Amino acid sequence: MSEEGKITRSIHVIPLKRVYWGRRTNRADRAVRLIRKYVRRHFKEAEKIIIDPAVNEYVWSRSREKPPRRVIVEIRFDKEEKTAKVLLIRSSKAKIMSANSK
Template structure:
């Protein structure tokens, strides 16, 4: 299959995860990952959201009961087309944002 990828946009979001502290302690990191996925899907209108391992490891770094209160993520929205031009899938990939990026739209170079 010859999939073609085209970068639509890249944005940096500061996501407040403190609302996962309202519930039970035993599954806060699970809820933080679900909340992040839901927020990214709502903001990007993507069909699929892929959370990279570095983001997942950062959320789980302090254990299941104490995820970080907020996280800064870089979201790349990609449009994939299959062999047939009718197949278009909008996909959002979530990475940890470098410190130099501020929230909002980001212009990415080929290196990033």
Template sequence: MATKEKEEKSVSVVVIPLRKAYYVPRPKRANKAVKLVREYVQRHFKVDEVKISNDLNEFIWSRNREKPPRRVKVSVRIIEEEESKIAIVSLAGETPS
């Protein structure tokens, strides 16, 4: 069997602004905030796929779908596999697993 090569790069901590989530109707704000996190990480880290941790997702949804946080501090780990780059995004205070 062929083994998949996984190479992990450094961990970056960034603050992602979620202000644009407040420009959409109230019931869609938390969904928009999750999309903004994905788009921000893809744009700034040039990755193919973004995986959001459960803790970050729960933090965005914690104040209901109508009032997501204005900004969120996250840590981004980039894993390079054979031909793709994957970013794992989690809350900055959390230890990456």
């Protein structure tokens, strides 16, 4: 089986607005946990979730108290190893929409 056949790629916009409901001092921490929870919910077979350091840096870029409201990521799910890798996408919504329509 080819490598492309065992890896599923999908683009997701993960809303992080719920982290603003709680205390200000640990919002970025909760945002990273929320990303992990989102991936676990959408890829139930994944035993291991790997968040790319670029995603972590983007969440923490505006300090602990002001994480972004949403994150656009690409999730690559490897069916054989049962791992999901979360990668940051730095493109506009127009490019993402064209990628999804293919």
